[in-house]
Amino acid sequence: MMAPAAEPPVLALERVSIRFGAVTALQEVDLTVTSGERLVLVGPSGCGKSTLLAAIGGFLAPSAGRVLLDGQPVRRPGPDRMMVFQEFDQLLPWKTVSQNIAYPLRLAGVARAEARDRAEELIRQVGLAGFSTAYPHTLSGGMKMRVAIARALAARPRLLLMDEPFAALDALTRRRMQQELLRLWQEHGFTLVFVTHSIEEAVLLGSRILVLSPHPGRIQAVLDVPEAPTARLGLEGELNRLLLPETADV
Numbered sequence: 239m240m241a242p243a244a245e246p247p248v249l250a251l252e253r254v255s256i257r258f259g260a261v262t263a264l265q266e267v268d269l270t271v272t273s274g275e276r277l278v279l280v281g282p283s284g285c286g287k288s289t290l291l292a293a294i295g296g297f298l299a300p301s302a303g304r305v306l307l308d309g310q311p312v313r314r315p316g317p318d319r320m321m322v323f324q325e326f327d328q329l330l331p332w333k334t335v336s337q338n339i340a341y342p343l344r345l346a347g348v349a350r351a352e353a354r355d356r357a358e359e360l361i362r363q364v365g366l367a368g369f370s371t372a373y374p375h376t377l378s379g380g381m382k383m384r385v386a387i388a389r390a391l392a393a394r395p396r397l398l399l400m401d402e403p404f405a406a407l408d409a410l411t412r413r414r415m416q417q418e419l420l421r422l423w424q425e426h427g428f429t430l431v432f433v434t435h436s437i438e439e440a441v442l443l444g445s446r447i448l449v450l451s452p453h454p455g456r457i458q459a460v461l462d463v464p465e466a467p468t469a470r471l472g473l474e475g476e477l478n479r480l481l482l483p484e485t486a487d488v
């Protein structure tokens with residue numbers, strides 16, 4: 239009997255290197271991400287996390303190697319890879335909440351009525367019912383982040399790419415957004431690549447954690463996140479030792 243074929247990865251990086259002049263930001267990174275995974279990238283400042291995300295997004299071409307989405311080389315940004323940043327000004331200030339969410343759909347050729355319906359559905363799902371016609375400057379930082387997430391999910395991307403999305407939020411809002419992201423993941427089952435500096439956030443949100451080491455950026459470790467809370471605490475300890483070796487025993 240033939241073994242069942244393994245599901246092809248949504249994303250594959252094959253020996254990806256990225257150089258900026260004399261600086262090698264990433265060196266020969268190999269990685270695959272399967273459908274529904276929540277991959278979190280951690281590592282010290284300057285290790286290449288944002289560079290890796292930009293290459294997946296199609297904003298940066300690798301100096302060597304390939305980035306494949308569903309087996310096809312990534313050459314440019316596209317609505318199949320929606321990006322969420324930490325900046326509060328990532329929304330278009332002259333468009334309402336609903337228009338901000340519908341805009342990328344319209345650009346991707348979705349009909350006006352369907353774009354509006356999808357926007358309204360996502361507005362409800364991220365807890366912003368009643369704010370469809372509000373403009374970004376009237377919203378709090380947390381609400382703007384909800385709009386950015388709604389906009390990304392409305393496009394039904396193959397990959398949701400998030401670059402430290404909650405880093406600029408206050409601690410309480412950050413916690414709430416983390417829980418809501420997990421809830422949205424349960425509803426939508428999207429595939430997530432998430433960059434953070436926070437070990438706690440990585441363990442909370444990730445199903446797998448990739449640790450990068452700097453200069454040049456390479457994969458130092460790939461760790462599965464266990465379900466059991468005690469095992470998760472152990473993983474936090476392990477990540478602390480990997481990322482802060484000099485302070486691990488203090």
Ligand SMILES: Nc1ncnc2c1ncn2[C@@H]1O[C@H](COP(=O)(O)OP(=O)(O)OP(=O)(O)O)[C@@H](O)[C@H]1O
Pocket residue numbers: 258261262263281282283284285286287288289290
């Ligand atoms: N456009 C660029 N031009 C030149 N060098 C760059 C550019 N972008 C990134 N770099 C360099 O590449 C390396 C990786 O940067 P990157 O921003 O990807 O790291 P990071 O892990 O996201 O850092 P941080 O956690 O501080 O955001 C750094 O040495 C950085 O100086």
